Amino acid sequence: xxxxxxxxxxxxxxxxxxxxxxxxxxxxxxxxxxxxxxxxxxxxxxxxxxxxxxxxxxxxxxxxxxxxxxxxxxxxxxxxxxxxxxxxxxxxxxxxxxxxxxxxxxxxxxxxxxxxxxxxxxxxxxxxxxxxxxxxxxxxxxxxxxxxxxxxxxxxxxxxxxxxxxxxxxxxxxxxxxxxxxxxxxxxxxxxxxxxxxxxxxxxxxxxxxxxxxxxxxxxxxxxxxxxxxxxxxxxxxxxxxxxxxxxxxxxxxxxxxxxxxxxxxxxx
Amino acid sequence: xxxxxxxxxxxxxxxxxxxxxxxxxxxxxxxxxxxxxxxxxxxxxxxxxxxxxxxxxxxxxxxxxxxxxxxxxxxxxxxxxxxxxxxxxxxxxxxxxxxxxxxxxxxxxxxxxxxxxxxxxxxxxxxxxxxxxxxxxxxxxxxxxxxxxxxxxxxxxxxxxxxxxxxxxxxxxxxxxxxxxxxxxxxxxxxxxxxxxxxxxxxxxxxxxxxxxxxxxxxxxxxxxxxxxxxxxxxxxxxxxxxxxxxxxxxxxxxxxxxxxxxxxxxxx
Amino acid sequence: xxxxxxxxxxxxxxxxxxxxxxxxxxxxxxxxxxxxxxxxxxxxxxxxxxxxxxxxxxxxxxxxxxxxxxxxxxxxxxxxxxxxxxxxxxxxxxxxxxxxxxxxxxxxxxxxxxxxxxxxxxxxxxxxxxxxxxxxxxxxxxxxxxxxxxxxxxxxxxxxxxxxxxxxxxxxxxxxxxxxxxxxxxxxxxxxxxxxxxxxxxxxxxxxxxxxxxxxxxxxxxxxxxxxxxxxxxxxxxxxxxxxxxxxxxxxxxxxxxxxxxxxxxxxx
Numbered sequence: 052x053x054x055x056x057x058x059x060x061x062x063x064x065x066x067x068x069x070x071x072x073x074x075x076x077x078x079x080x081x082x083x084x085x086x087x088x089x090x091x092x093x094x095x096x097x098x099x100x101x102x103x104x105x106x107x108x109x110x111x112x113x114x115x116x117x118x119x120x121x122x123x124x125x126x127x128x129x130x131x132x133x134x135x136x137x138x139x140x141x142x143x144x145x146x147x148x149x150x151x152x153x154x155x156x157x158x159x160x161x162x163x164x165x166x167x168x169x170x171x172x173x174x175x176x177x178x179x180x181x182x183x184x185x186x187x188x189x190x191x192x193x194x195x196x197x198x199x200x201x202x203x204x205x206x207x208x209x210x211x212x213x214x215x216x217x218x219x220x221x222x223x224x225x226x227x228x229x230x231x232x233x234x235x236x237x238x239x240x241x242x243x244x245x246x247x248x249x250x251x252x253x254x255x256x257x258x259x260x261x262x263x264x265x266x267x268x269x270x271x272x273x274x275x276x277x278x279x280x281x282x283x284x285x286x287x288x289x290x291x292x293x294x295x296x297x298x299x300x301x302x303x304x305x306x307x308x309x310x311x312x313x314x315x316x317x318x319x320x
Numbered sequence: 321x322x323x324x325x326x327x328x329x330x331x332x333x334x335x336x337x338x339x340x341x342x343x344x345x346x347x348x349x350x351x352x353x354x355x356x357x358x359x360x361x362x363x364x365x366x367x368x369x370x371x372x373x374x375x376x377x378x379x380x381x382x383x384x385x386x387x388x389x390x391x392x393x394x395x396x397x398x399x400x401x402x403x404x405x406x407x408x409x410x411x412x413x414x415x416x417x418x419x420x421x422x423x424x425x426x427x428x429x430x431x432x433x434x435x436x437x438x439x440x441x442x443x444x445x446x447x448x449x450x451x452x453x454x455x456x457x458x459x460x461x462x463x464x465x466x467x468x469x470x471x472x473x474x475x476x477x478x479x480x481x482x483x484x485x486x487x488x489x490x491x492x493x494x495x496x497x498x499x500x501x502x503x504x505x506x507x508x509x510x511x512x513x514x515x516x517x518x519x520x521x522x523x524x525x526x527x528x529x530x531x532x533x534x535x536x537x538x539x540x541x542x543x544x545x546x547x548x549x550x551x552x553x554x555x556x557x558x559x560x561x562x563x564x565x566x567x568x569x570x571x572x573x574x575x576x577x578x579x580x581x582x583x584x585x586x587x588x589x
Numbered sequence: 590x591x592x593x594x595x596x597x598x599x600x601x602x603x604x605x606x607x608x609x610x611x612x613x614x615x616x617x618x619x620x621x622x623x624x625x626x627x628x629x630x631x632x633x634x635x636x637x638x639x640x641x642x643x644x645x646x647x648x649x650x651x652x653x654x655x656x657x658x659x660x661x662x663x664x665x666x667x668x669x670x671x672x673x674x675x676x677x678x679x680x681x682x683x684x685x686x687x688x689x690x691x692x693x694x695x696x697x698x699x700x701x702x703x704x705x706x707x708x709x710x711x712x713x714x715x716x717x718x719x720x721x722x723x724x725x726x727x728x729x730x731x732x733x734x735x736x737x738x739x740x741x742x743x744x745x746x747x748x749x750x751x752x753x754x755x756x757x758x759x760x761x762x763x764x765x766x767x768x769x770x771x772x773x774x775x776x777x778x779x780x781x782x783x784x785x786x787x788x789x790x791x792x793x794x795x796x797x798x799x800x801x802x803x804x805x806x807x808x809x810x811x812x813x814x815x816x817x818x819x820x821x822x823x824x825x826x827x828x829x830x831x832x833x834x835x836x837x838x839x840x841x842x843x844x845x846x847x848x849x850x851x852x853x854x855x856x857x858x
Contacts, residue, residue, distance in 0.1 A: 065356050067349060073779040074343060074612060077651040080605060080636035084658035087603050087632065091660060094356065095634070096364070098349035104780070105838065113346040120353035120460070122360060133838060136813020186813040188828035191658070241342040242373070275405020275455040290457030300374065300402060334625050336618060343612060363625065365633070367618035370611075382615040389622035389729070391629060510611040511642070544674020544724040559726030569643065569671060 062124025062148070066090075066202050069098040069114055070130040070190065071105060078188075082130070082195040085181065089199035098127070105133040107158050108220060108311065112238040112246070115161035116291040118149055128198040129153035130190035141174035141193055142214050145207055152198045154189070157220040175211035223248050223312060229319075234294070236313040243302025245309055246295050249317065251288035262286045264296055264315040265307050276300070331393025331417070335359075335467050336386075338367040338379055339399040339459065347457075351399070351464040354450065358468035367396070374402040376427050377489060377580065381507040381515070384430035385560040387418055397467040398422035399459035410443035410462055411483050414476055421467045423458070426489040444480035492517050492581060498588075503563070505582040512571025514578055515564050518586065520557035531555045533565055533584040534576050545569070600662025600686070604628075604736050605655075607636040607648055608668040608728065616726075620668070620733040623719065627737035636665070643671040645696050646758060646849065650776040650784070653699035654829040656687055666736040667691035668728035679712035679731055680752050683745055690736045692727070695758040713749035761786050761850060767857075772832070774851040781840025783847055784833050787855065789826035800824045802834055802853040803845050814838070 066086060072078040083095050098117055102110045110131040118127050132139075132154045144151040144159060146169035151159055155173075163169070174193065177184075179200045184192035200206050223235035225248050234249040245264075254260065254272065262269040273285040281300045284307075289295030296315070298306045307313075335355060341347040352364050367386055371379045379400040387396050401408075401423045413420040413428060415438035420428055424442075432438070443462065446453075448469045453461035469475050492504035494517050503518040514533075523529065523541065531538040542554040550569045553576075558564030565584070567575045576582070604624060610616040621633050636655055640648045648669040656665050670677075670692045682689040682697060684707035689697055693711075701707070712731065715722075717738045722730035738744050761773035763786050772787040783802075792798065792810065800807040811823040819838045822845075827833030834853070836844045845851070 063356070063360065065353075065360075067353070069346070069349075075637070075639040075641075075779045077607070077637045077655040078778075080607075080634060080651075081655050081658045083634045084603075084605070084655065084660070084663070087601070087634065087663075088658065088660045091601065091603075091632075094360075096349060096352045096356065099344070099346045101343040103344075113349075117346040117350050117353065120350045120357065122353070122357045125353070125356075134815055137815040185826075185828035187825055187833075191828065240347075241344045277403055277406040287456055288454075290454035290460065295456075332625070332629065334622075334629075336622070338615070338618075363629075365618060365621045365625065368613070368615045370613040372613075382618075386615040386619050386622065389619045389626065391622070391626045394622070394625075509616075510613045546672055546675040556725055557723075559723035559729065564725075 061203070063122040064092055064094045064202065065096055065122055065125040066093050066198050067096045067098040067121060067125060067127045068100070068130070069102065069110055069127065070100045071102040071110065072100050072130070072190070074100060078190065081191050085191055085195040086199040089196055090203040093199060093202050102131055105131065107131055107133070107156055109238060111158050111161045114158070118151070119147065121149070123148040126150040126152060126198045126202045128194050129158050130194055131158055132156065132189060135189050136186035140214070141189065142217055143172050143174055143197065143201065143207065143210050145170045150201050150207070152194050152201065155214070155218050157218045159217065160219040160222070163217070163219065170207070171214040171217055172207065173211035173214050176209055179206065179210065224314070225249065227253060231319070232317040234315060236309055236311060236315070239304050239309070239311065243304035244289070244295050244297045245303050245307070245313070246289055246291055246293050247315060249294040251292055251294060254288060254294060254317070259320045261318045261320070262296070262315060263318070264313065265309070267307065269296070330472070332391040333361055333363045333471065334365055334391055334394040335362050335471050336365045336367040336390060336394060336396045337369070337399070338371065338383055338396065339369045340371040340373050340375065340379065341369050341399070341459070343369060347459070350460045354460055354464040355468040358465055359472040362468060362471050371400055374400065376400055376402070376425055378507060380427050380430045383420070383427070384434070387420070388416065390418070392417040395419040395421060395467045395471045397463050398427050399463050400427055401425065401458060404458050405455035409483070410458065411486055412441050412443055412466065412470065412476065412479050414439045419470050419476070421463050421470065424483070424487050426487045428486065429488040429491070432486070432488065439476070440483040440486055441476065442480035442483050445478055448475065448479065493583070494518065496522060500588070501586040503584060505565070505578055505580060505584065508573050508578070508580065512573035513558070513564050513566045514572050514576070514582065515558055515560055515562050516584060518563040520561055520563060523557060523563060523586070528589045530587045530589070531565070531584060532587070533582065534578070536576065538565070599741070601660040602630055602632045602740065603634055603660055603663040604631050604740050605634045605636040605659060605663060605665045606638070606668070607640065607652055607665065608638045609640040609642050609644065609648065610638050610668070610728070612638060616728070619729050623729055623733040624737040627734055628741040631737060631740050640669055643669065645669055645671070645694055647776060649696050649699045652696070653703070656689070657685065659687070661686040664688040664690060664736045664740045666732050667696050668732050669696055670694065670727060673727050674724035678752070679727065680755055681710050681712055681735065681739065681745065681748050683708045688739050688745070690732050690739065693752070693756050695756045697755065698757040698760070701755070701757065708745070709752040709755055710745065711749035711752050714747055717744065717748065762852070763787065765791060769857070770855040772853060774847055774849060774853065777842050777847070777849065781842035782827070782833050782835045783841050783845070783851070784827055784829055784831050785853060787832040789830055789832060792826060792832060792855070797858045799856045799858070800834070800853060801856070802851065803847070805845065807834070
């Protein structure tokens with residue numbers, strides 16, 4: 052552990068931002084101003100700012116399927132933070148060659164299962180905050196400056212003590228037997244595609260499957276959305292790495308009137 | 321033609337992104353992560369991500385009126401791609417000092433009339449794709465990496481064979497006689513301005529014109545939106561280079577209940 | 590005053606953009622293309638593009654609470670411009686180590702009270718515009734190029750003559766006596782938080798306060814949104830530096846059916 056921040060070979064200048072701040076205020080802009088003030092040569096990339104308001108699970112999923120497409124060394128700064136100003140802690144994670152900064156409210160839940168090796172620390176060292184941080188906007192006053200410092204110097208271990216048991220939310224049910232997989236919808240995208248927690252790796256190309264969701268049965272997996280007639284339901288091995296239920300040029304969410312947590316099963320013959 | 325990618329004098333580090341992915345998912349963020357991983361010093365600029373879902377003609381128009389404002393050497397990456405995973409091809413265009421990357425579904429239609437000299441190639445060389453590309457997200461797995469490589473090295477000719485006849489959509493009718501121009505609305509912007517396919521160059525400042533659209537007649541062209549009372553209809557020589565029908569501080573689209581393709585005529589006296 | 594633009598030590602490459610262009614067109618993208626063409630190494634940061642259409646007061650507030658979080662030397666380019674093409678002037682302000690570029694329509698009103706020392710000039714020198722600027726899109730043709738030149742060279746004094754009396758809008762009423770503060774809501778954010786014109790510095794931590802807004806009384810200031818039950822109204826010393834009325838995990842705007850200008854009082858005991 053270094054006593055002072057030292058410039059190390061910087062793997063990436065990229066800092067990604069994932070928030071539920073929406074597009075109508077200047078709050079995201081302020082985060083960027085703070086980052087540019089501390090680390091002028093950082094590359095700020097918007098991951099998404101229109102996560103549904105306070106939807107920790109949606110943000111967790113977006114982060115899970117996106118983070119590894121960024122350059123090694125990227126700092127992913129996540130601000131979906133309904134408990135700001137309460138007793139919830141702030142954490143930083145070093146994992147898989149990436150840093151993750153945000154509130155300890157479960158938003159990193161899906162990451163914990165991915166890599167065996169990870170280090171988690173509380174963010175407590177006020178040296179890396181804005182002076183006199185507010186109690187209602189830690190995105191600007193804590194997470195943005197910590198991300199900027201983390202991107203430009205080796206300060207990980209100086210941020211605070213180790214965190215042994217970070218907060219997580221309960222994962223949706225997921226089980227498999229020899230002939231049957233049971234899972235659930237865990238994300239619905241803007242196109243109305245229903246993304247499940249069933250890894251595509253569990254679905255072999257050599258078997259015949261029937262997907263059952265609500266009262267609908269889908270026979271087999273389609274190669275792409277366009278493989279069925281417009282308006283028809285289909286199952287695909289989704290680009291996110293999870294099984295996806297879609298509707299060609301329509302919304303599967305509306306077609307099925309489905310919500311987060313909707314169960315589904317896949318039977319093998 | 322070079323055998324290996326070579327660093328040439330790079331005209332611009334700018335890569336623009338034009339998609340219909342909307343703002344609520346992390347899909348655009350993933351594209352940027354992929355680009356930054358391949359070409360860390362690229363400058364990614366959002367052209368627009370809220371093109372109406374699957375609206376190839378709207379994207380084509382936005383690209384047409386925007387591309388030339390970017391630095392020479394910019395790579396414009398367009399992902400409005402309803403046919404992803406089907407048999408539609410992917411193409412790259414070199415024209416006017418710019419590169420254009422995207423699906424061969426007509427989204428480049430408006431460009432073809434602009435420059436006499438252009439080179440078009442199919443994108444087939446998997447060396448420049450992400451490994452094991454998905455069948456449902458070519459934006460991330462094909463167009464983003466190809467754009468990143470194209471921005472940083474001279475690989476145009478290595479992407480694939482020449483494309484002689486790219487896909488186009490039918491242009492809206494446009495005619496002129498000595499006394500009369502007939503055209504159509506080909507884009508409606510967020511302010512409700514109706515943008516037509518009639519070039520402003522066809523409208524001289526020395527003549528008197530009457531614009532007829534639906535049952536309305538507009539006499540003469542206004543200098544700016546504010547030249548008529550609030551709520552009044554007007555015609556302007558639009559900043560996009562095309563004749564525009566607007567309504568001062570209101571929406572001309574709502575005023576006229578107009579849609580894409582709405583015909584209009586301009587008579588000269 | 591220099592005769593020719595000279596490269597001086599550049600404090601920042603950051604140019605922020607604040608517009609009401611929304612997300613569905615390529616207009617913001619064009620501004621960025623223009624800036625990158627003139628100043629390729631500039632760092633363009635979106636402050637906000639979804640200011641309510643033509644809402645000069647909302648843009649003025651967003652700018653006021655954001656600008657100082659950016660690096661010294663940042664050029665803040667503001668294009669909320671209902672009067673484009675009319676006789677309204679364009680201005681540039683040098684203040685507090687920042688530049689501000691935009692229409693002289695009041696959008697800088699809240700800045701004028703902040704710093705004692707400021708220089709304001711009209712933007713008239715067409716050398717720094719795009720060639721043949723349109724009458725309907727000064728954002729692209731005037732404000733973007735001027736911002737790009739200003740960010741890369743010392744041209745402030747060459748832009749035009751001094752502006753002695755810039756346009757301002759009337760400030761909402763704000764008064765205080767020994768026992769009572771009267772103010773008004775001057776901004777409503779996307780979460781429905783009501784942000785007032787009452788500086789948090791006027792509210793001591795040692796006194797007991799009652800906030801009265803519409804028929805509601807709020808006793809004391811909360812530390813954060815989560816300090817009261819979900820759905821309850823609260824007052825906080827907002828992160829923007831102004832007193833804020835909020836509703837825990839709900840919209841205070843909807844709760845109170847409040848609008849811009851809504852008066853409120855704070856009584857001290």
